[in-house]
Amino acid sequence: MKPKKLSFALQLIFSLCVCGFLIIPVVMSALAGLTVNYFVGLESGLTLRWIVEVWHAYGDTISRSIGISLACLVVTLVLGVPAAYVLARRSNRITRAFEELLMLPIAVPGLATALALVSVYGSVGEFRGSWTFILVGHVLFTLPFMVRAVLAVMLTLNLKTLEEGAASLGASHWQRFAHVVLPNCRHGIVAGALMVLTLSIGEFNLTWLLHTPYTKTLPVGLADAYASMRLEVGSAYTLIFFVIIVPLLVATQALAKPRTRKFIDKAPATPGLALVKS
Amino acid sequence: MAYVEVLTNAHYLESMMATLLVAVATTVATLVISGISGVFLQRNDFPGRSLLTSLLTLPLAFPGVVVGFMIIMLAGRQGLVGQITEALGAGKLVFAYSMFGLFLGYLYFSIPRTIVTIMAAAEKMDPRLEEAARSLGAGNWRVVRDVIIPALKPALISSGAICFATAVSAFGTAFTLATRINVMPMVIYTEFTLSANMAMAAALSFFLGAVTWLVLAVARSAGGGTVAAAG
Numbered sequence: 180m181k182p183k184k185l186s187f188a189l190q191l192i193f194s195l196c197v198c199g200f201l202i203i204p205v206v207m208s209a210l211a212g213l214t215v216n217y218f219v220g221l222e223s224g225l226t227l228r229w230i231v232e233v234w235h236a237y238g239d240t241i242s243r244s245i246g247i248s249l250a251c252l253v254v255t256l257v258l259g260v261p262a263a264y265v266l267a268r269r270s271n272r273i274t275r276a277f278e279e280l281l282m283l284p285i286a287v288p289g290l291a292t293a294l295a296l297v298s299v300y301g302s303v304g305e306f307r308g309s310w311t312f313i314l315v316g317h318v319l320f321t322l323p324f325m326v327r328a329v330l331a332v333m334l335t336l337n338l339k340t341l342e343e344g345a346a347s348l349g350a351s352h353w354q355r356f357a358h359v360v361l362p363n364c365r366h367g368i369v370a371g372a373l374m375v376l377t378l379s380i381g382e383f384n385l386t387w388l389l390h391t392p393y394t395k396t397l398p399v400g401l402a403d404a405y406a407s408m409r410l411e412v413g414s415a416y417t418l419i420f421f422v423i424i425v426p427l428l429v430a431t432q433a434l435a436k437p438r439t440r441k442f443i444d445k446a447p448a449t450p451g452l453a454l455v456k457s
Numbered sequence: 458m459a460y461v462e463v464l465t466n467a468h469y470l471e472s473m474m475a476t477l478l479v480a481v482a483t484t485v486a487t488l489v490i491s492g493i494s495g496v497f498l499q500r501n502d503f504p505g506r507s508l509l510t511s512l513l514t515l516p517l518a519f520p521g522v523v524v525g526f527m528i529i530m531l532a533g534r535q536g537l538v539g540q541i542t543e544a545l546g547a548g549k550l551v552f553a554y555s556m557f558g559l560f561l562g563y564l565y566f567s568i569p570r571t572i573v574t575i576m577a578a579a580e581k582m583d584p585r586l587e588e589a590a591r592s593l594g595a596g597n598w599r600v601v602r603d604v605i606i607p608a609l610k611p612a613l614i615s616s617g618a619i620c621f622a623t624a625v626s627a628f629g630t631a632f633t634l635a636t637r638i639n640v641m642p643m644v645i646y647t648e649f650t651l652s653a654n655m656a657m658a659a660a661l662s663f664f665l666g667a668v669t670w671l672v673l674a675v676a677r678s679a680g681g682g683t684v685a686a687a688g
Binding site: 186187190191193194195197198200201202203204205207208211217218283285286287288289290291294295298377381382383384387388398401402405406410413414417420424425427428432 | 490493494497498501503509511512513514515516517518519520521522523525526527528529530531535537565568569597622625626627628629632633642645646649655658659662663665666669670673
């Protein structure tokens, strides 16, 4: 059993090194954001001065990012859940093609999507200059994730049987959707919602080209701070970002863990359809 | 015609090659690292395992810009590596703002995602297959090569494709690290902003998008259900 122990130890050390690579900079950055002078080190003392400075210089980006991500969530819910429902109920060549099209925004680089938006709508001055222009970009980018998350859950349910049961009891189309379909796929909806919020708050690739000086979002402000402010300010700003994003991530992971099997039988196999499993 | 120029201009071709090279290196390194750690975490139970797993997947939600900053914290002008090498008397080692820094950034971005996918796949692996292989006299290396890797193949293909696609098209990390790094997304960005050459920027992004889409499509047809988040 000795070689097994050695192999365990080696793999553990390896994983700890990977963990160090990922986590050490996070800790360093969090500390730097609270240190009086990072170059001198922790001896210079701890301070909230940088956080306050960020709040004054970039406070608007934080509220704007939260606002855009919530608006994005509303739009993707309204568009994405019914879309997933249609895709789950009707599986034919058209919906298959539609699904493929819907996945395009994931494959196409954000920069390209942003260029396309700017070249088409860039001359519409009022729209170009408002936060809704960024919202459109975010919806384009996040909608596929919402559709996927909801669709994945819908395909594990036997929607047809459930709906026939409800219909035989006299439920109208809308009643079936609101009282049978939605409650049954709430896990997918919540997972999709967390995903959309996380992605929208952190979105940079698109937003960098879509923003104007008056519509900066949090990641845009971050890039700005990294380039032009001292390390402590950039770190403090990053710390604020962590405080916003980590609860979302923890919620996502908590949701993903107890994957209780549904009481309904196996999902209809749809070849070529990718289920979001992570 | 902009499209012809994309394929004939040496500067564009060079940066396309650099982009593809960095993406391939990122993909291979990510798969090896996450493969080892993912399988290890899934198959061994030890105190602190769930903490280690959570820490390894914590950066999942970090956008490219923040990842770039993490690399600067690690290997930038005031970074940890530089401080250590300076203390050792070897001079300040700074590599955050180079192609290697970019590679590390993409690695940082891809490892958490890939570990999640690998762990999910390793969970479904049948331990009896490994036992059977061992009872037939297979050594450690043969078990890895003939049992574990084939069982993980769909997960490896799909997460590899996502790594590759992100490394080809990610913009935030390169933007934070250095505008001088000569990779495709930076070239597109400079064409658009500095030269205001919309046609060229569009043609280049079309090629970039085509490459990404092709890689994802090939991976999907090769049997890996496409998963998780790019960007």
